[in-house]
Structures are given as C-alpha cells and as structure tokens.
Amino acid sequence: MPGVRALLVLDRKGAIVMSDDDLRDRRLDDRDYTSRVERMRDPDTLYLSQPYENTPGVFNIKLSMAVIGAGGENDGAVSAILNPEYFDAVMRSALYAPDMNSAITEDSGRRILFVPADPTAMRNSGAMPDPFFVRHQASRRTETVLDGAAASGEQRLVVQRTMLLRGLGLDKTLVVSLGRNQALMATGWHSMAWTCGLAWLVFGLTSSGALVLVQRRRQVLEDLATARAEEQAVAAEKVELALNGANLGLWEWQMVDDVRTVDGRAAAMLGYTREELNAAGIDWNSMVKADDMPAIEAALAAHLADGSRSFEAEYRMRHRAGHWIWVQSRGRVVERTADGRPLRMLGTRMDISARKLAEAEIAHLAFYDGLTNLPNRRLLLDRLHHAIAKAARGGSHGAVLFVDLDNFKSLNDTMGHDMGDRLLEMVAFRLTEVTRETDTVARLGGDEFVILLEDLGDEQQQAMGNAAAVAGKVLDSLSRGYTLDAHELRSTPSIGVVLFGAEHHTINDLLRQADMAMYEAKAAGRATFRFFDPHMQVALDASAMLEADLRFALRREELRLYYQPVVDNDGRVTGVEALLRWQHPQRGLIGPGDFIPQAEKSGLIVELGEWVLDAACRQLVQWAGCADSAHLSMAVNVSARQFRQPAFVDQVLAVLERTGADPRLLKLELTESMLLADMDDVIAKMTTLKAHGVGFALDDFGTGYSSLSYLKLLPIDQLKIDRSFVHDMLHTRHASSIVRAIITLAYSMDLAVVAEGVETREQWSALEAFGCNAFQGYLFGRATPLAELELDLAVLPGGDADCAPSAAPPGAMLDMSI
Helix, strand or coil: CCCEEEEEEECCCCEEEEECCCCCCCECCCHHHHCCHHHCCCCCCEEECCCEEEECCEEEEEEEEEEECCCCCEEEEEEEEECHHHHHHHHHHCCCCCCCEEEEEECCCCEEEEECCCHHHHHCCCCCCCHHHHHHHHHCCCEEEEEEECCCCCEEEEEEEEECCHHHCECCCEEEEEEEEHHHHCCCCHHHHHHHHHHHHHHHHHHHHHHHHHHCCCCCCCCHHHHHHHHHHHHHHHHHHHHHHHCCEEEEEECCCCEEEECHHHHHHCCCCHHHHHCCCCCHHHHECHHHHHHHHHHHHHHHHCCCCCEEEEEEEECCCCCEEEEEEEEEEEEECCCCCEEEEEEEEEECHHHHHHHHHHHHHHHECCCCCCECHHHHHHHHHHHHHHHHHHCCCEEEEEEEECCHHHHHHHHCHHHHHHHHHHHHHHHHHCCCCCCEEEEEECCEEEEEECCCCCCHHHHHHHHHHHHHHHHHHHHCCEEECCEEECCCEEEEEEEECCCCCCHHHHHHHHHHHHHHHHHCCCCCEEECCHHHHHHHHHHHHHHHHHHHHCCCCCEEEEEEEEEECCCCEEEEEEEEEEEECCCEEECHHHHHHHHHHHCCHHHHHHHHHHHHHHHHHHHHCCCCCCCCEEEEECCHHHHCCCCHHHHHHHHHHHHCCCHHHEEEEEEHHHHCCCHHHHHHHHHHHHHCCCEEEEEEECCCCCCHHHHHHCCCCEEEECHHHHHHCCCCHHHHHHHHHHHHHHHHCCCEEEECCCCCHHHHHHHHHHCCCEECCCCCCCCECHHHCCCCCCCCCCCCHHHCCCCCCHHHHCCCCC
C-alpha cells in the first residue's frame, strides 16, 4: 500500500504478534511508542506517534488503534508504520522553487514531516516550536498567512492551516504549512508565485488528507487489496486538484516495463486526452525533438547516479497540431528494489513555451539591430570569424564591403531623426535585395553598414570581379531616390571593399582596411567604391607615426619659429611673420606642409597654435628690450580649429599677461574660410581681443569667399594680398586689376595692406606704383631662424643686387603656417 511500510499487530507490551512485512524484529526499537501501547484505551481513537529515526536520516510515524478485550482491558494495538519517503516524494514534486518548504506539525509544536528533510531539527524534540507555528496557534484561527523572520533570521511568508480531524478520531490536531523566502518572491514572478504557493498549499492539505484517509481504512487487515485501491483513487483525485491550480501535469514511469502514463493536464499540453496518450503503443521518444534527447538522457543519468539530485530537463515535444512546445519536466525515483535498482519515477511537467519565446526575443535583441532588424556588430563579428576560418581551410575568397551613406548627418539635421531612421530602414531593405541569402548584411551603427560575402571564387581576380559586381549593385540601388512623406530624397553611398582568402587575416584588420578603402572612395568624390590597396595601409601607418612623433615634438622641444620680414617702401623692416618648422631628430628640418595637415586632422593644431603664440609673444618681449627692435610687430597665423575653441580669447589674453608682451605689436592672421561659419561668434571674439589692443589681418585675401559684407562688420586692421596675384600681375591684366582693386579697397576702408610673395624688383616697383606700402617675400628675405634674421635690411628698387629674385621653383615659394 503506498505510504504504508508495514501493518503490525502488537501485544500490550509492544511485542510484534503479526506483521504483513518482512520485519524479523520481535519488538520495535521505538521504546517511547511501545511504552504507550497499553495506555491506548479508546478503540475509536487513532493514536499518532512521534517521528522515530529507525535508520540515520530516515524517520517513520505510526498510526495505531487499540485492541480492547472482552473485559475492556487493553490487549495490544493494530499499527501502521508510515513510510515518509512516499509523502516526501509527492510533496517535493510540488515544490516549484528551491526556497520553498512544507511541514506537518502536531499541536505540541513537534514536526511530524518536513520537506525538504531536516534530520537535525527532527531529532531535536526539545527545541522551541517554530515561531510561525506559535503565532498561528496564538491567533486561534484555522487558516493564517504570516510573514516575518524565521528562527534562522530569514524573512519568509508562511501559509498555515489547522486540520480539524475530529471525525477521524485522531488523538492530535495537525497544522499544515507552506513557506517561501520573501526576498525571492519579490521578482517578476511574484504574482505567479502566490498563485502556485496557494495551489501547493491545497496540494499539501490534500496530501495530508490522503495520509489521514489511509488511516481510516479500519478494515485494512481484513481486505488489504480493497483498501489499497480505494486509497490510490482518493489520493489521485486530491493530487489532481492540487496540480490543477499550478497548471502542472503529472507523469509516472514504470521503469522496468517502460510504461509511461500522464494525467489529463499533461496530455492536454500536447493536445491529446489522457486515454489517448496512456494507450498502449505510444512511442514517447518519437514525440520528443531528437536534438533534445541527449540533454534528457544526461539529466536522467545524473539523477540515477545521485539520488539526492532531482531529475530536471527542458525539451521540446510535438503537439498534436504539428508544432513544437517547450516543457519543463521535474521528478525523482520514488521506488527502488532492495538492491537500489530504480523501479518507478514520479514527477511534474509544465508548459514553458511562453518563457522560451521571451528568451528567444531577448537573444534576438542581443544579436540584431533594433531599427533595421539586421545583424548587429556582435553577430557580424561572429560570422566574420567563421568566414575567415572557412576561407583559410577551403581556399575560397570572401569580401567585406563597408558602406557609409554620404551626407547622412545633413539629412538628419535638416529633416529630423525620424526621417533619418526611415531612410536607414529603406537602405537596409535595399541592401538585402541586392545580396544573396547566404550573405550577411549588418548595421554597425549610425549610417554604417557592412556586407560579408563568402564563396566568391578560388582565384583572387575572380573574387575581385564578383565583389565589384556586388558593390556596383549596392551603389546603383542606394543611389536611387527615396520617397518619404512626399519628399524625394537622394543619398549615395561610399563603399570600401577588402578581400580575404587563405592568407592570415584578423577581424579587426579586415574592418579597418575596409574602412580605409571607404574613406578613399569618399576622397575620390563619393558615390563610388574602392578596393583596399596595401599602399593605403602604408600611408596610414606613416600618418600615424607622424602624428605620434608630433605629439612628442612639444615635449622634446623640437619645434622652431622662423621669421620672415615685412618691409616698408624704404625697405626697412617693420615687422615679421612667425612661421613654424619642425626639427625632427631623424628626418631633419620639416616644413609645415608635411605636418600641419596631420595636425589639423588629429586636433594637435590647437596645442601647436598655443605654443606658437606663446613663443612669438616671448620674442616680442625680448625685442622690446632693444631700441632698434622695439617697434617690430609680430604676425601669427591662427588655424580655424584653434580660433573656434570656446576659450580662445582667454588663452590669448593669458599668454599676453604671462609673457608681458605688448598686445599692440601682436597681429593675428585669419583666413577667409574661417569667416564662413558662425559670424557672430567670430565678431565677438575679434572685438574682445581688439579692445585689448590685439590687431587682425586677413590673410590670402581674394582667394576665398571675399565679401564686402564681412569686411564691413569685422574689426580688421590689414589685408594681405595673396602671392598668386602678385606673381601674375606683371603677366595678366586681370591679376593686375585685382591687385589694384584690393589696394584701393583697403585704403578706402582705412585698412593697411601687405603684398605677399614679392620676389623681384619689378613686382616691388609695380606694387609701389599701385600705392602699396608694405611688402613681404623672398626679395627681402626668406623665413629664417632668429639667429639669421637681419633686422637692419634696407633695399630700394634699382639698388644693389643683394636681394635678387629667387630661382626656386614655385613649390618652394610656399611657406605653410599655423
């Protein structure tokens, strides 16, 4: 009979008279129980014993009825020894969380059963009752829901119910409890945990009822077979009610005969009735997805090898409608042979398809772009890793295409981010249209996309041709117009292509090379594609090395200022222009044309500009100490990036204060291109510095966006005629007219004027004839270091030939400056 280990007939001294088990003891070891047998006087009362540890860690309980003689004296008792393992297995399969426990406690506070088992607490019969039990008893209510600290200090929620079993004649009142850790309940499954907890309380109550019902079979000695059948039927009904509230299906496996049976709920999960699935001939393994069988077998083997571990597995089963559902199965062996061989398993099954769907959606978000639904960087890197390995093994070539939309930022700024997002969605759709299903189209972020092409051919030329064909399709597709909310938009891509094959490649190398090729496409005019060329890497490495050396140039004091004189009509030096040079320890003297572009690109131009300004002001202070040079002014070129710094004005004033230079001798040279953006900010900065005495010159006037409107607004002191006009003015009438017009314009606006690039006496004479009275060029001196600067230079037209025209080629005449 389930749950009953043995039925015994005892005499009044506790000696075994008759037993239906193979017990060979003549007396029971439980002295406390046997001493109470002769005190059992009421034949209508069921006497419940205290738990007795017959073997280490295993406790049993006895239910007894007194046998009363004809004279009313006690002649012994009929006892049923209950096997707690049966009730432990049934109740444990209902615990859906590791922090749950359930207990049955008698009215004295002694625990009769505790799941999970706690042998130490069961042995300690003198321990204080559980605080939740004490609070329940004090409430005098049949049912309580209590929270608070357990004896261990843990915060728990405990549901308790007093079982009033007067109709059964039990000599004790039992309290059934179910508890959970409150902290673990405060999760996203809070509501579900409450529901399941109450359901399992019902299960515990019905299990207790089943336990008591077993004892009600007073005719068990007369008809053991009938009592067993009735008990199983009632217990099954109660368990079904308990499991119904938790949406759990029950399964049983007779392992020897390999017969599996399920209840109606487990069958309904698969779209069947209980009778259909429990019929003979059902192949359960065929209903499980083959891919999941190894995991099930591994979990079963682990449970059979270690009985303390429950069986638990998640796998897919075929629904009657044809689709797969995910189930979670838990259980354990509840019956073994004497030698330990498993005979029967009992467990529960839950439909977890909704949870698996949520997990799949989370995984999708981790590997796919939320806007375009294309693979994101993480998934691209994984696929690129496999593609590189595959190409290395098989020898077939692949390619990486780096696609960047031209002028996308402008569209975002003018049309709004919503419109930009819609454009990106359409771009993603078009990219998938012109690629194969085996290709990967990924979005890195912003307007950057990457296409991974595989199996382009064994020969490099063939692979290059196939990659070029795909790049051409992408170019044509993305260059077509986009209709968004009645707006006809046009956007073109710049595409960089790099091949990979049997050679060693790294993911970072390929993406960097494709990115370099993409920038080459942009430099070629955009709306085109370029293949990566190793020379690009060489140029990039050289640029990176130059930038690294330039960062150390300031610390190692490798920068030098060269000075080119500015003279008046008499050839007297009135000032100089400070020009930057780099004394490289290996490459020697480097002109600004070789490092200023890289400084502009990297942002180092701001630091270099600050250094030049500081060095120039310190030189002004030195010259101020000598009467012959105290009048000299210093022109310093300012880059657009340096001028746009919010703290530019403060930096200039700080340098002047720190060095003590006269601001009236400092002239900052700006270019016309700097005036095109944020005119208000430019005027504000110039006006502030002008108020402190700093002068301004407009360099290379006439070559940029020349406009009288900004000349009228800006506090400029001087115009500098670009050397190209000076060079051509003796050869073309147009250049001559432009020079004359600039000089006339400057004087009409009370501005000084300086002619740059004066190399011959003829140019000097012509400029004087036009009215120009300040000159700069090779005729008067090249840019030289301070030690070689001649401040007493005086050369007049028609004088000695110490300032002969330069024979250097035009390229050597350009002195790029900060």
